[in-house]
Amino acid sequence: VLSPDGRCKSFDADANGYTRSETVSVAYLQKSKDAKRIYATVVHGKTNCDGFKEQGITFPSSIMQSALLKEFYEECRVPPSSLAYIEAHGTGTKVGDPEELNAIDSVFCKDRKEPLKIGSVKSNLGHAEPASGMCQIGKVVIANETGRIPPNLHYNKPREGVKSLEEGRIQVVTEPTPWDGGYVGVSSFGFGGANAHILLKSNPKEKVNGGAPKDDLPRLIVASGRTEEAVDSILKD
Template sequence: MILLQKKKDAKRIYTEVVYCKSNVDGYKEQGILQPSGDGYSLLFKEVYEEANISPSSVAYIEGHGTGTVVGDPLEVNRINDFFCPGRENALLLGSCKSNTGHTEPASGLCGIIKLIFAMETGIIPPNINFDKPNKNIKALVDGSIKVVTEKTPWPKDLNFGGVNNFGFGGANCHVLLKRPDENKRKRPVNDQA
């Protein structure tokens, strides 16, 4: 469970939900398990245009990370196409599935919790069991996207992170979160001001 409050009422802010959107492409010739690359691309475009946020201001993406031959290349290649053009530094990428396994319908919520934890502590937790990039994922090979494999400080100049999730039949979801200002993050819980 995650408690959402209006910013003005919150005693402590762990993150700010900037935007959240989902889509589904309906009937799929490839089958119910095949993720929708076109759906992902459209979703990214809509989320960042409607939120008026540049994709290059995103420091980290908590990916769905299926660990499958079809899913990972599709997801990472679409992330690369949207988030990486014109970036100065590699986009950081992870998936809590490497840490906890697949939590099935709760996987999106677990990804949000991991991203909030990274924003709160200023450290992005490492993914485990990632040794070398899949040769079919060009962005991992050329360094446009970097899988976080060690405790990594949150980039100081970027305040946004995204969470991807997809499900059966081409369902896609993306949540855009903002790292709050330092004084809001450290405000004591019992502070009534």
């Protein structure tokens, strides 16, 4: 599953696995009535598992992913066609990408007037494995704050045989893409068969002071280096 050239080419015809990465990601959950800054609202979340398949525990299942998505949107009563963007798991593996795209196509691409935009942050920073879902949420928050969806890297031509890409029902975001906010679905799958999906809604309120807080409270700034001298150099600069 690891890419020999160290690049995660999510959804691309030349995808050959993912590259590993390490991240520290934190989300602060708060009731909206208590929140001073709202980056996004969690509308719904749901999981299921497909680790019992005959093909083996590591083999992804578009059938179970589709079942999760169908149940999910029935429960939260949000039409799948109303989503503007999906932040997909998108590992860039030979089996994983087609299975996920087929599931997305079966649920989100019915009755759509425009192609569904998708992307995967793994093409930008690699696969953080247990922390990867938090990286995806972070990317969506950045899109909410900036009004632009960050582009996928290493996508040149659609995966052969994936009709939703070849026929244009699903469109991989390859340039910084303006958007007006709305609903965004985020999918993250575990190596042992866990499937998770969360629905986020952007904050429509206009940001005060460009989104920066107007106060003189202390802020945590993190700096790191391989040696004490390297950290000193960073702090001095």
